[in-house]
Amino acid sequence: MAALFLTLIVLVSLGLGKYPLQLGDILAYFSHALFGGGALDPARLATLHNLLVEIRLPRILAAAMIGAALSASGAAYQAMFVNPLVSPGVLGVLGGAAFGAVLGMLLDKSWFVIQSLTFIFGFAAMGVAVGVASINRVNTTIMLVLGGVISGAFFTSLVSIVKFAADPYNQLPAIVYWLMGNLSLVDRTTTARAGIPICIGIAGLVMSGRHLNALSMGDEEARALGVNVNRVRLVVIVCATLVSALTVVVAGAIGWVGLIIPHIARMITGPDNETLLPASALLGAAYLVVVDDISRLAFSSEIPIGILTALVGIPFFALVLKNTRKGWN
Amino acid sequence: MALIQAKHIAFGYRGIKVLDDLSLTIPGGGVVALLGPNGSGKTTLLKLLLGILRPQEGTIHFRDADISSIPSRELARHLAYVPQVHREAFGYRVFDVVQMGRIPHTSFFSRYGATDMRITREALERLSIDHLAERTYTEISGGERQLTLIARAMAQGARTFVMDEPTNGLDYGNQLRLMDRIKSLSSEESFTFILTTHHPDHALAIADRVIMMRCGGIIRDGLPHETITPYALAELYDLDDRLFAIQTNGHAT
Numbered sequence: 001m002a003a004l005f006l007t008l009i010v011l012v013s014l015g016l017g018k019y020p021l022q023l024g025d026i027l028a029y030f031s032h033a034l035f036g037g038g039a040l041d042p043a044r045l046a047t048l049h050n051l052l053v054e055i056r057l058p059r060i061l062a063a064a065m066i067g068a069a070l071s072a073s074g075a076a077y078q079a080m081f082v083n084p085l086v087s088p089g090v091l092g093v094l095g096g097a098a099f100g101a102v103l104g105m106l107l108d109k110s111w112f113v114i115q116s117l118t119f120i121f122g123f124a125a126m127g128v129a130v131g132v133a134s135i136n137r138v139n140t141t142i143m144l145v146l147g148g149v150i151s152g153a154f155f156t157s158l159v160s161i162v163k164f165a166a167d168p169y170n171q172l173p174a175i176v177y178w179l180m181g182n183l184s185l186v187d188r189t190t191t192a193r194a195g196i197p198i199c200i201g202i203a204g205l206v207m208s209g210r211h212l213n214a215l216s217m218g219d220e221e222a223r224a225l226g227v228n229v230n231r232v233r234l235v236v237i238v239c240a241t242l243v244s245a246l247t248v249v250v251a252g253a254i255g256w257v258g259l260i261i262p263h264i265a266r267m268i269t270g271p272d273n274e275t276l277l278p279a280s281a282l283l284g285a286a287y288l289v290v291v292d293d294i295s296r297l298a299f300s301s302e303i304p305i306g307i308l309t310a311l312v313g314i315p316f317f318a319l320v321l322k323n324t325r326k327g328w329n
Numbered sequence: 330m331a332l333i334q335a336k337h338i339a340f341g342y343r344g345i346k347v348l349d350d351l352s353l354t355i356p357g358g359g360v361v362a363l364l365g366p367n368g369s370g371k372t373t374l375l376k377l378l379l380g381i382l383r384p385q386e387g388t389i390h391f392r393d394a395d396i397s398s399i400p401s402r403e404l405a406r407h408l409a410y411v412p413q414v415h416r417e418a419f420g421y422r423v424f425d426v427v428q429m430g431r432i433p434h435t436s437f438f439s440r441y442g443a444t445d446m447r448i449t450r451e452a453l454e455r456l457s458i459d460h461l462a463e464r465t466y467t468e469i470s471g472g473e474r475q476l477t478l479i480a481r482a483m484a485q486g487a488r489t490f491v492m493d494e495p496t497n498g499l500d501y502g503n504q505l506r507l508m509d510r511i512k513s514l515s516s517e518e519s520f521t522f523i524l525t526t527h528h529p530d531h532a533l534a535i536a537d538r539v540i541m542m543r544c545g546g547i548i549r550d551g552l553p554h555e556t557i558t559p560y561a562l563a564e565l566y567d568l569d570d571r572l573f574a575i576q577t578n579g580h581a582t
Contacts, residue, residue, distance in 0.1 A: 079419075207437060208437075210435070213425065213429055216419055217415065220381050223380075224379050224380075224405060224412075225405055225429055225430070226404070226433030227432060270422065271420055271421055272422065272425045274440070274441075
C-alpha cells in the first residue's frame with residue numbers, strides 16, 4: 001500500500017516542473033524505454049529522455065533516498081536510545097558529516113575521500129553527543145539531546161573555520177548554498193554512487209527491527225532472549241550513521257525529517273520496530289519527494305529544501321510533541 | 330544429569346564481592362525459591378544462572394555444558410528470564426511482547442513466520458490472556474504484564490523459567506493468582522521455576538525447595554517446611570525478639 005503510494009508520488013513528481021508533462025507521456029516513455037513498443041516521435045523521445053532520465057529522475061530518486069535514509073535512521077536511533085527526541089540532526093551526525101564533507105572538498109575532491117570523511121566525522125559527532133550525555137546519568141533523555149546540541153555546535157564552528165578559510169568568491173557561496181540543504185546539484189552519478197551504500201544501510205536497519213524491540217526492553221532482557229546485544233547495537237549505529245552521513249554528501253544537511261517522520265509513522269503503525277522502520281523509510285521518501293516538488297515549483301526561483309523542511313517541520317513537531325505520548329507510551 | 334550446576338562461583342561489582350564461593354545444584358523440576366535480605370546477592374545469582382553475567386571464579390553448567398560455551402540463542406530456547414514488571418518500555422502490543430520470545434528461533438535475516446505466530450498465540454492461550462493480545466502492554470495491569478512475560482518465556486520454548494521477584498508490585502489477589510499459576514505449570518507440565526521472593530509465606534505455599542541466601546552465600550537449603558522456621562527467619566533477616574513478635578502476633582509486645 002505505502003509502496004504503491006510512493007510510486008504514484010514519484011510518477012506525479014516526474015511530470016511536475018518548468019516543462020510540465022502528462023502522466024500519459026511519462027508512461028509512454030517508460031513503456032518505450034523498458035519494453036520497446038509504442039510509437040514515439042524521435043525528437044519528442046529525446047526531449048522526454050533528457051527531462052526524465054537526465055534531470056528529473058535522478059533528483060527525485062535522490063530525494064526519496066534521502067527521505068528514507070533520514071527517517072529510517074531517525075526511527076532506529078529513537079528505538080535504540082529509547083528516546084523520542086533524537087534524530088540524525090539532533091545527535092549532531094548531520095553537523096559532523098557536513099564538516100567532514102566540507103573538509104573533503106577542500107583537501108581532495110575525490111568521491112571516496114569525501115564519503116569516508118563524512119562518515120568518520122558523522123560518527124565522531126555522535127560519539128561526542130553520547131560522551132557528553134554520559135557525564136550526567138540522571139536524566140539521560142534530556143542529556144542526550146543536550147550532548148547532541150553541544151556536538152552539533154562544535155562541528156558547526158569547525159565548518160565556520162573552513163568557511164573562513166575558503167575563497168570568498170568561488171568556494172564560499174558554493175559551501176553556504178550546499179549547507180542549506182539542496183537538491184539542485186544532484187546528478188545521475190551522485191545518486192548512483194551514494195545510492196548503493198544508502199540502500200544497503202537502510203536494509204540493515206529494517207532487518208534489525210525485531211532485535212531493536214528486544215533491545216528497548218533493556219540489555220539484560222535482550223541478552224536473555226538470545227540477542228547479541230553488542231552486535232545489534234553496532235549494526236544499528238553503523239548503518240544509521242552511514243546513511244545519514246551520506247545524505248549530507250548528496251544534498252547538504254536536511255534537518256527535521258529524521259525527527260518528525262518517525263513520530264508520524266509511529267502514530268500510524270504503532271511502536272513495533274519490525275513494521276515501524278520500513279514504514280518510516282517509505283513515508284520519509286514520499287515526504288521528501290513532495291517537499292522537493294514544492295521547493296522546485298512554489299516560487300519563481302528554487303528555495304533550498306533544507307529551509308523548507310525546517311519551516312514545515314518545526315510547527316509540525318510542536319503538534320507531534322503534544323500527541324507523542326499516544327504512540328510512544 | 331543436573332539441569333544447572335554452579336561450582337564455587339564468585340562475582341563482584343567493582344571489586345566488592347557480591348557472591349563468594351557459592352555452589353548449587355538444581356536437578357530440574359519443581360519450584361525453587363530463593364529467600365534473602367536486600368543485597369544478599371539473589372538477583373546476581375539469577376543473572377549468573379541465566380548466563381547474562383559470567384562468574385569471575387568457578388563454573389556454571391547447564392545440562393553438563395559450560396554455560397559460557399552455549400550460544401545465547403541456543404540457551405534462550407531452553408532457559409527463559411521473566412524479569413520484574415517494567416513500566417518504561419515502548420507501548421508495544423501484548424502480542425508483540427510475547428512474540429519477542431520467538432527471536433531465538435529466527436535468524437537475523439528472516440522475519441517471523443506462520444509457526445512463530447501460532448506458537449505466540451498458543452502461549453497467550455495457555456496463560457488465558459489471549460483476550461489481551463491487541464492491548465497495549467504498558468496499559469494493562471501489573472498482574473497481566475507478569476502473565477505476558479511468562480507467556481513470552483513459553484514462546485521461547487523454554488522449560489526452565491528464572492523469575493526475579495514475580496509477585497513484586499502485584500495486589501494481594503494477583504499475587505495469589507500468579508502463584509497458583511506457577512504451581513500448576515510446574516506440577517502439570519513439569520516446568521522448572523527458579524524464583525526470588527521477599528515473602529516466606531509465598532515460598533511455603535508453592536516452593537518445593539527453599540534456598541536462603543545471606544551475604545553472598547547459601548546458609549540454608551532444603552524442603553520449605555523444614556527450612557522456613559522462626560529461628561531461621563530471625564537469623565536470615567536479623568530480627569530480634571521484639572520485631573519477630575510483630576510477625577507472629579501482629580503487633581509488638
